[in-house]
Amino acid sequence: MWAELICLFVCFYQSITVHSKLITPADANALQSLIHSAYYDDKLDSVTLSPGIYRIPFNDQANSNIILSYLRNFVINAQDVTLLMLDNQKRGITFYNCYNVTVRGTLIIRNNIIPFTQGTIESIQGDSFILNIHDGYPTTLDDPTYFSIETPYYIFDRHTRRLKDKTYDYYNRNVIRIDHRRFRVAFYITLGSEIEVGDLVSMRGKGSLGILTEISEKMHYIDVILEYAGNMAWLEMEGMGNSRYERIAVRPGPKPLGATEEPLMSANADGFHSSNVFHGPTVLNSFFTRMPDDGIAIHGEYQMIRQVNQNIIIIMRKYSWLYYRMNDRVAIIGEDGVPKGETRVLRIRTLPMDYLPLITPPWPHFQNHHYYYELELESNLNGTIVPNDLISDIDRTGSGYVVQGNTILNHRARGILVKARDGLIESNIINGSSMAGIVLQPEMWWAEGNYAERVIIRNNTLMKCGYATSDLSTEQAGVLTIFGTGTSPVAYGHDRLTIENNLFVENDGLNMLLDGLENSIVKGNSFYNGQHNVNDRGSNHGWDGGSLIYINRAQALILQGNRAWCLGSAHKRRLQMTYLATHITGSLDGIIVQNHC
16 A cells, blocks of 8 residues: 555656756756746746755846746746846846746845945035945946936935935936045035935936836736846736736845945836736735835826828827737827727828927927827717827726735835726735825826726725925825826816725825816725825915815715824815816715814
């Protein structure tokens, strides 16, 4: 009997191991080719990386340290593995045109050399300060290989080590080396009193993505951690999407050799970014901290319409390819932000480069576009489409996304920024986003769209947001901001939103800004211990930082069961509405402010 059991065990073990290839840290130089060989040559369905540190060397690939292409139904097991990228100017890993690939950790992907640096302000004079680089951090600030001469600098509080309250993005104009670790950094403006000697400073360096998932579908990342990404940490772009990101992370890595100060940043841009995918991502139980840009961003793209001939239009784009597909749905909006309607694409034709002369468009992103495409549409929307309208492929905006159970902590910009439909934003903790915590808004200046429809924002905690890098001119002034675009008083683009049971804690300034929406409900939200300090972000637009909720362009909106307590001396009113807010139910009793704490 024992012989039979042993035989069964050996046969079972062999049946498993025959489908996987073992790779060790000694194979780091050939990691990419070994994975491809396992899939293409050995016809295996998985590889297993044994625990350890894999030092990925410099190579002659143009953009990426590791490129994995055309994998199908494949698993990469990488428990207790660190991939150390020696070339910090390239992407860490690119997955190109892959389907149903699982990457399972705990796997850490880290740049060996930190792609930014940091230090302490030693002295300030007018439009410049002297920066003393911390021990162990790169002293190549004046080397254009690693840092642009002009780049945004960020000021951090020496005690909390998060962005300092009421500081901004400071763009420098030059850097002059004083000695081996000190630099004089000069800016375009005279530095204000918000910056003091002893403040901590970091800035964006040069580099590339942590992981790029391009034109892929049903990818699955579990327990994969990115440290010191040279640009965005995670980027998925184009393709069918519908990928799953579970317990992923973006965080600083360990202190560099010789350092005594903890790192101030984790990357050079966003934590997670999804662009132009058919089905949006599912991001679950993940952790993002210390990025100098948005935590999670999901969006499509606008193209400007240059010519219209009935139902045939010519659009322009910055890039030499177009991700539209025949029969895709497209939405048209006017320069004033008003949605004109939807139709479908019947035909696509690529036109010669520079087919039309350059123009000076109303938004900077559309300048110097050289690539042109002709689209035949199913309908011309009753002749309402005109040049300078914007078109967006709404089947390629990441709709159907789920962002659930994540923690976004102490970073610059927005916690969650979404421009897609049919989504769920639920049970996330957003603590220390320097701008807004959650934003739904098309952004024409970035050519990113679209309006949101059928989105649920539920059971999230938004805490200590909106304290820095936002000024009086920001549109996204609310800790939770739903905002239209353009200048029209009837730019109702967001539709059927549910904002319920969210908790706002210790937020100064405007807590909720509602604009450009209709047929939506705001219910059961709680506001606690906020508005103790004056914060007038957005006041150039008329937003009052002493209001708890501000409603502008909105119709058919329900306010129900929202309550606030322990508000501070900067609180003025529970609700402010403009004449552009119509058919608002609950304006009298839908928001209750209680005096007790």
